[in-house]
Amino acid sequence: MAKIAALSGFPEWLPAxxxxxxxxxxxxxxxxELHGFSGIETRAVEPxxxxxxxxxxxxxxxxxxxxxxxxxxxDTAREDRxxxxxxxxxxxxxxxxxxxxxxxxxxxxxRRFQIQKVxxxxxxxxxxxxxxxxxxxxxxxxxxxxxxxxxxxxxxMADILHRLPMPRFTIHANTRRLSEGFFRSxxxxxxxxxxRSLDKLPKIGAAAVRDLLLTESGASPEQAxxxxxxxxxxxxxxxxxxxxxxxxxxxxxxxxxxAELTAVIERVEAAVPGVIMADLxxxxxxxxxxxxxxxxFVSGHESLGSICxxxxxxxxxxxxxxxxxxxxxSIGLSRLVSRLLSAGLATASRSVPTCVLxxxxxxxxxxxxDAAARTLRGRGIPCEVAPSAAKFGxxxxxxxxxxxxxxxxxxxxxxxxxxxxIRSGEQSDADAAAWEPPAExxxxxxLAADQERSSAQG
Amino acid sequence: MAKIAALSGFPEWLPAxxxxxxxxxxxxxxxxELHGFSGIETRAVEPxxxxxxxxxxxxxxxxxxxxxxxxxxxDTAREDRxxxxxxxxxxxxxxxxxxxxxxxxxxxxxRRFQIQKVxxxxxxxxxxxxxxxxxxxxxxxxxxxxxxxxxxxxxxMADILHRLPMPRFTIHANTRRLSEGFFRSxxxxxxxxxxRSLDKLPKIGAAAVRDLLLTESGASPEQAxxxxxxxxxxxxxxxxxxxxxxxxxxxxxxxxxxAELTAVIERVEAAVPGVIMADLxxxxxxxxxxxxxxxxFVSGHESLGSICxxxxxxxxxxxxxxxxxxxxxSIGLSRLVSRLLSAGLATASRSVPTCVLxxxxxxxxxxxxDAAARTLRGRGIPCEVAPSAAKFGxxxxxxxxxxxxxxxxxxxxxxxxxxxxIRSGEQSDADAAAWEPPAExxxxxxLAADQERSSAQG
Numbered sequence: 001m002a003k004i005a006a007l008s009g010f011p012e013w014l015p016a017x018x019x020x021x022x023x024x025x026x027x028x029x030x031x032x033e034l035h036g037f038s039g040i041e042t043r044a045v046e047p048x049x050x051x052x053x054x055x056x057x058x059x060x061x062x063x064x065x066x067x068x069x070x071x072x073x074x075d076t077a078r079e080d081r082x083x084x085x086x087x088x089x090x091x092x093x094x095x096x097x098x099x100x101x102x103x104x105x106x107x108x109x110x111r112r113f114q115i116q117k118v119x120x121x122x123x124x125x126x127x128x129x130x131x132x133x134x135x136x137x138x139x140x141x142x143x144x145x146x147x148x149x150x151x152x153x154x155x156x157m158a159d160i161l162h163r164l165p166m167p168r169f170t171i172h173a174n175t176r177r178l179s180e181g182f183f184r185s186x187x188x189x190x191x192x193x194x195x196r197s198l199d200k201l202p203k204i205g206a207a208a209v210r211d212l213l214l215t216e217s218g219a220s221p222e223q224a225x226x227x228x229x230x231x232x233x234x235x236x237x238x239x240x241x242x243x244x245x246x247x248x249x250x251x252x253x254x255x256x257x258x259a260e261l262t263a264v265i266e267r268v269e270a271a272v273p274g275v276i277m278a279d280l281x282x283x284x285x286x287x288x289x290x291x292x293x294x295x296x297f298v299s300g301h302e303s304l305g306s307i308c309x310x311x312x313x314x315x316x317x318x319x320x321x322x323x324x325x326x327x328x329x330s331i332g333l334s335r336l337v338s339r340l341l342s343a344g345l346a347t348a349s350r351s352v353p354t355c356v357l358x359x360x361x362x363x364x365x366x367x368x369x370d371a372a373a374r375t376l377r378g379r380g381i382p383c384e385v386a387p388s389a390a391k392f393g394x395x396x397x398x399x400x401x402x403x404x405x406x407x408x409x410x411x412x413x414x415x416x417x418x419x420x421x422i423r424s425g426e427q428s429d430a431d432a433a434a435w436e437p438p439a440e441x442x443x444x445x446x447l448a449a450d451q452e453r454s455s456a457q458g
Numbered sequence: 459m460a461k462i463a464a465l466s467g468f469p470e471w472l473p474a475x476x477x478x479x480x481x482x483x484x485x486x487x488x489x490x491e492l493h494g495f496s497g498i499e500t501r502a503v504e505p506x507x508x509x510x511x512x513x514x515x516x517x518x519x520x521x522x523x524x525x526x527x528x529x530x531x532x533d534t535a536r537e538d539r540x541x542x543x544x545x546x547x548x549x550x551x552x553x554x555x556x557x558x559x560x561x562x563x564x565x566x567x568x569r570r571f572q573i574q575k576v577x578x579x580x581x582x583x584x585x586x587x588x589x590x591x592x593x594x595x596x597x598x599x600x601x602x603x604x605x606x607x608x609x610x611x612x613x614x615m616a617d618i619l620h621r622l623p624m625p626r627f628t629i630h631a632n633t634r635r636l637s638e639g640f641f642r643s644x645x646x647x648x649x650x651x652x653x654r655s656l657d658k659l660p661k662i663g664a665a666a667v668r669d670l671l672l673t674e675s676g677a678s679p680e681q682a683x684x685x686x687x688x689x690x691x692x693x694x695x696x697x698x699x700x701x702x703x704x705x706x707x708x709x710x711x712x713x714x715x716x717a718e719l720t721a722v723i724e725r726v727e728a729a730v731p732g733v734i735m736a737d738l739x740x741x742x743x744x745x746x747x748x749x750x751x752x753x754x755f756v757s758g759h760e761s762l763g764s765i766c767x768x769x770x771x772x773x774x775x776x777x778x779x780x781x782x783x784x785x786x787x788s789i790g791l792s793r794l795v796s797r798l799l800s801a802g803l804a805t806a807s808r809s810v811p812t813c814v815l816x817x818x819x820x821x822x823x824x825x826x827x828d829a830a831a832r833t834l835r836g837r838g839i840p841c842e843v844a845p846s847a848a849k850f851g852x853x854x855x856x857x858x859x860x861x862x863x864x865x866x867x868x869x870x871x872x873x874x875x876x877x878x879x880i881r882s883g884e885q886s887d888a889d890a891a892a893w894e895p896p897a898e899x900x901x902x903x904x905l906a907a908d909q910e911r912s913s914a915q916g
Contacts, residue, residue, distance in 0.1 A: 087522070
């Protein structure tokens with residue numbers, strides 16, 4: 001037997017941990033469907049030229065090759081990037097391809113969610129995974145997409161995050177137009193360079209960003225200070241607008257940006273109070289986003305970085321006939337689940353789905369245990385039958401080790417069945433056709449660390 | 459924009475089709491959990507030497523390489539199969555590795571289910587996919603595993619299949635001991651060769667198998683005929699036993715096999731009547747299975763081959779301390795879903811989760827629509843708000859195209875809200891805090907072709 005070893009960067013959960021991950025996935029799906037989003041899945045592979053068409057080579061694509069092709073020495077495909085396949089590194093490139101490929105069969109605006117694993121060949125340092133779940137929400141229009149969708153997608157995501165077993169989160173919003181308009185109105189020409197510099201604030205700090213602004217964006221000390229002041233504006237309501245104007249922001253573009261961001265803040269606040277904030281430091285890359293941009297931080301876990309990011313883009317995809325604008329947000333789900341587990345923020349109430357272990361007195365009476373289990377299952381109560389007719393103490397340990405709360409004793413020779421609550425030791429007569437476990441014991445629950453924000457699983 | 463084309467062998471579903479696939483996955487998980495099985499996921503990759511350790515090179519492994527490593531010309535890893543990674547081609551090899559890697563943290567017997575995509579670089583002919591879902595159920599013991607688990611796993615799978623929107627299915631069972639005992643008792647020494655020959659019955663037919671038995675297994679014409687007669691035995695109860703004895707089957711091994719298979723047939727029949735059958739032609743490979751073996755066929759869709767196969771194996775994995783026997787069954791889920799869709803056996807009642815489209819009279823009143831939608835969602839009714847304040851005819855078409863059954867009209871200036879059933883045209887006053895859609899409209903339902911075997915989704 002070859003040596004068995006964990007692979008760095010490829011996380012794997014034990015059954016009780018997987019229950020937490022499954023819960024997060026279930027909540028995401030349930031809320032997305034409540035908002036009328038359709039779940040889709042795309043194949044795991046795309047042609048290499050598609051994966052690299054935005055020059056995103058830094059995403060470290062895993063390239064696939066059939067072992068047989070390799071052994072036949074068939075490396076001719078190596079240079080043909082339209083035929084070589086790679087594993088997708090996000091769910092946006094596949095979505096763009098899916099929309100174009102199936103456009104004649106899809107109804108637009110398309111509201112879609114997608115929860116799938118993605119792969120990046122990055123060095124697995126710094127908590128980065130090579131294989132991880134991403135969970136995406138996007139609304140894609142054909143040629144047009146109304147602005148109010150920007151707030152709507154944030155509302156759905158806020159609804160999802162609100163129901164997850166984690167500490168308080170805040171969605172930080174900004175809009176591209178406001179930043180660019182401000183930089184222009186204070187006389188800075190290369191707005192892209194300014195955005196790139198401000199994007200580095202969390203990593204290198206204000207002093208270093210100031211240097212960048214002075215050296216790379218041609219800013220004067222006063223302009224650099226205004227940019228840093230602009231980027232420090234954070235308000236939970238529309239009051240950011242006056243602060244921008246006080247810093248010298250003016251003109252049509254600034255006022256448009258203010259109107260846009262105000263609308264987003266107010267709509268999200270109306271739907272899910274207390275989670276949205278205008279944060280004018282949010283920049284998020286350059287060429288892709290064209291409207292509102294979002295990042296999301298968890299209180300006390302800011303070191304995670306943004307757990308949910310995205311925004312408005314005017315061209316997810318395009319062909320000769322149509323352009324597809326969209327608004328999307330994406331959760332780095334594995335990274336979030338990993339933190340929920342490692343920080344003890346969420347735990348499963350037991351390690352298996354089983355609510356009742358049906359004991360077996362001896363193998364001759366196993367059919368009684370099977371029948372009792374069948375009756376309980378018919379009423380939706382998860383149960384299993386003891387694997388062997390071991391001594392009762394051993395059967396209790398079997399249940400106890402897994403956190404199964406109830407042990408069932410089928411009555412032999414006409415005697416009544418009995419059920420024992422393993423935690424209290426209480427035991428009483430019971431009828432498999434009528435007995436109900438307490439509601440909180442029926443299914444596994446995922447418990448939040450503070451115990452108060454618990455929610456039912458499944 | 460590069461040319462967009464479907465990739466042969468990598469199936470992808472439209473939203474309404476994906477609802478059918480998701481339903482099949484949901485049913486599998488729900489029933490498995492009802493039986494106390496834990497869901498796990500394993501990483502998509504394994505070291506190449508692990509993937510090939512059983513010589514299963516015919517599975518056509520996809521090998522992974524980081525694009526950067528490739529461009530650096532770092533092909534040194536090519537020869538090192540312990541460091542090279544490949545995509546898993548089934549869920550059994552990963553399970554074996556998972557069990558060994560995590561054995562000290564797992565409770566045995568481990569009841570686990572696993573629903574994940576697997577990859578095989580086969581030529582995508584003949585309905586074979588290169589990427590597809592497999593759905594596995596296994597019970598894994600540490601060193602020992604009671605025989606009755608063989609029936610139990612079949613019962614769980616029968617419960618799952620029973621709840622899927624498809625025609626009648628039959629689980630065919632045999633046991634390795636009965637076949638080998640029979641071949642031995644009629645004087646055939648190379649039982650493996652006989653099994654290999656009989657395994658080809660569905661593909662090449664009885665006459666060709668007879669030739670094989672004569673030429674490759676050293677059988678006499680009478681022995682070959684006895685084998686073919688043995689392999690033609692199919693009974694829904696324990697009466698196969700007498701037929702085996704009538705053909706000359708005798709001895710301890712035959713009687714053991716009869717007892718084992720009888721127990722399986724009777725236990726499955728007691729739990730899920732009418733789905734299990736003793737079928738002594740079932741052989742399933744050679745070295746892996748050591749007890750009961752199963753294959754499953756769908757009435758009228760025998761051309762699919764077995765949709766669910768597996769059995770007992772005495773050594774899923776082993777190390778210096780422990781051996782891990784198991785019983786497992788596996789559904790080729792994508793292949794099954796593909797048939798359900800292509801044959802029109804299952805369809806979604808609508809193409810989106812949305813039950814209610816809340817209309818928008820004009821953008822100034824969108825907040826009323828948002829509020830009505832929020833109230834409906836708070837009561838678990840999936841809804842979305844119309845993307846634009848288009849004419850009502852256009853909003854009705856929006857709903858109609860997606861199969862959304864209800865259109866909601868928020869009342870303006872204190873008027874009551876109204877709701878319209880788009881199918882009947884009926885419209886009436888309604889209160890978002892109290893209105894209930896008919897139960898069958900609340901969530902998407904997956905409808906079986908015969909309309910009678912429908913079941914709620916989600």
